[in-house]
Amino acid sequence: MFKYVKHTNYPINIRKKDLKMAKYLLSQFGGANSELAAALRYFSQKFNMPDDYGKALLNDIATEELGHCEMIATMVHQLTKDATVKEMEEAGLGSTYTEHKKGIYPTDSNGVPFTVTYFSVTGDPLADISEDMAAEQKARAIYENLIDLTDDEDVLSVLLFLRQREIVHFNRFKELYEYYKKKGYDKI
Amino acid sequence: MQKKAIAHSIFQEVIEVLFEDNNFDINMSLFMPNIERNPNILDPMEGFLRGNMFRNEYVPYKNLTYFKLNPKTEKEKTLYHIMALSFAINDLNLYLDLHPENKEMFELFKKYIAEKKELSNKYSKQYGPLTLTKTTNQKYNWDDSPWPWDNLGGSMYV
Numbered sequence: 001m002f003k004y005v006k007h008t009n010y011p012i013n014i015r016k017k018d019l020k021m022a023k024y025l026l027s028q029f030g031g032a033n034s035e036l037a038a039a040l041r042y043f044s045q046k047f048n049m050p051d052d053y054g055k056a057l058l059n060d061i062a063t064e065e066l067g068h069c070e071m072i073a074t075m076v077h078q079l080t081k082d083a084t085v086k087e088m089e090e091a092g093l094g095s096t097y098t099e100h101k102k103g104i105y106p107t108d109s110n111g112v113p114f115t116v117t118y119f120s121v122t123g124d125p126l127a128d129i130s131e132d133m134a135a136e137q138k139a140r141a142i143y144e145n146l147i148d149l150t151d152d153e154d155v156l157s158v159l160l161f162l163r164q165r166e167i168v169h170f171n172r173f174k175e176l177y178e179y180y181k182k183k184g185y186d187k188i
Numbered sequence: 189m190q191k192k193a194i195a196h197s198i199f200q201e202v203i204e205v206l207f208e209d210n211n212f213d214i215n216m217s218l219f220m221p222n223i224e225r226n227p228n229i230l231d232p233m234e235g236f237l238r239g240n241m242f243r244n245e246y247v248p249y250k251n252l253t254y255f256k257l258n259p260k261t262e263k264e265k266t267l268y269h270i271m272a273l274s275f276a277i278n279d280l281n282l283y284l285d286l287h288p289e290n291k292e293m294f295e296l297f298k299k300y301i302a303e304k305k306e307l308s309n310k311y312s313k314q315y316g317p318l319t320l321t322k323t324t325n326q327k328y329n330w331d332d333s334p335w336p337w338d339n340l341g342g343s344m345y346v
Contacts, residue, residue: 006318007271008336009278010239011257015339056285064278074337144249157255164239164254167247172282179286 009067010161014078014154019091021150022079023109029072030106030114033138039065041119045128050185054125057176061169073104126186129177136170232276241279266311273304
């Protein structure tokens with residue numbers, strides 16, 4: 001089960017509205033390589049991990065990723081909350097306003113709604129964990145693209161933090177993958 | 189593109205300053221390393237700012253490293269301490285999941301949990317609960333703003 005903690009993983013206080021950046025950031029809320037995809041992927045895969053190492057690691061990273069979803073949605077909210085309808089329309093968010101007003105809906109940066117087809121649960125620990133490693137690398141790449149798109153330090157500081165988490169998670173998954181490979185889980 | 193280049197060069201300066209002068213405007217005594225401490229494990233505040241507790245695993249992007257936080261009130265300072273400890277506990281947790289036999293890491297993990305517990309109790313009493321079951325003041329104040337996604341224009345959590 002889960003317990004809510006009333007603070008974000010890393011402080012978020014964005015003072016300047018930036019509607020274009022908000023649109024780009026949606027990628028990490030509801031896109032193919034998003035935090036939401038990561039959270040649901042590890043959360044679903046954990047049930048078939050063969051031992052306590054895999055069960056614990058997937059469970060605990062899934063939990064952290066759920067906190068990251070909240071961070072991305074928080075950033076989108078803070079970047080858009082003071083915008084006028086006209087400003088939203090001018091920033092290419094007219095369709096978003098039509099569908100959701102200022103609500104934060106999990107889509108990618110093109111407005112394509114989130115789908116669970118973004119991830120797999122194969123029941124094979126090595127197949128699942130190699131997908132997890134790839135997911136962390138893809139999310140790191142997306143964070144770097146997002147970092148290239150902004151000069152706002154309030155946004156950058158959070159993106160740099162989240163990018164670094166992808167690096168740590170990749171390292172943990174890689175270690176688990178190598179251990180499972182050695183244990184011969186690909187031959188069962 | 190030109191604007192971008194300027195912005196990034198300003199950044200570099202900020203970062204250089206950061207490396208020279210890493211004295212956060214908060215009480216660092218809580219985070220003083222043990223004498224026999226593994227130098228690869230960063231102290232909670234530095235690990236928190238970097239997003240990575242392990243020196244050898246840290247990989248910056250281009251010239252961008254990490255930012256200094258500027259807590260403005262006692263409330264913010266305490267909250268940032270709690271967040272840093274919470275981060276450290278989480279990162280050691282992931283490591284321990286794969287290395288449960290690592291005594292040094294486990295001892296640090298327990299130390300940070302104890303420190304976080306003490307600070308969270310102090311924070312809850314003074315400013316309001318961070319978890320539901322800390323709602324033990326006279327009044328039901330779990331639903332009091334700000335929520336983590338709120339921002340109040342200037343400093344956060346004020």
